[in-house]
Amino acid sequence: MAKEVYQNRIELLQGTLDLLILETLRWGAQHGYGISHAIRARSGEVLQVETGSLYPALHRLERQKWIASQWRLTEQNQRAKFYELTTAGKEQLVRDRSKWEAMVQAIAGVLGPVPEPEA
Template structure:
């Protein structure tokens, strides 16, 4: 039972990170550092995605065909892998957002707050 709870927790965390990455890529192609900075800035400096979580998530999203990548040269003339969201990724993001909104409404109901 404890193993199943842990697995569900990991899936929730991965799903949330995936959703944040896909949302960030909706704004345009970006390299890994740019993705982490966009998440940090748009969350009011609250959410910080560490390299050890970001790159495994990007590789997972790429395997699932939700993002594609290509090597480019950055503004500072360094080579970096840029990621962009695919059509399948946009569909997945829409599903994730729907589930997220349901979860927020459900938690709000339990807490007695109006989140929706």
């Protein structure tokens, strides 16, 4: 049972990071640092994705064909791998957003006011 709970936790964390990455790439192609910076900036400096989590997630998403990559030059004229959303990735993003919104509603239901008992 504990292993199953732990696995579910990993899937939730990976799924959330995947959603954040896919959403960030919806705005256009980015290199890894740009993705990390966008997530941090858009979250009001609350969410910080470490390199050790970001790049395995990017590789996983690329294996799933949800993102594609190619080497390009950055604005600072440095060579970097840029990632962009594929058609399959856009479809996955729609599914993931839907699941996320359902999860937010479910959590809000638990955290909301306790309903009055019926008389």
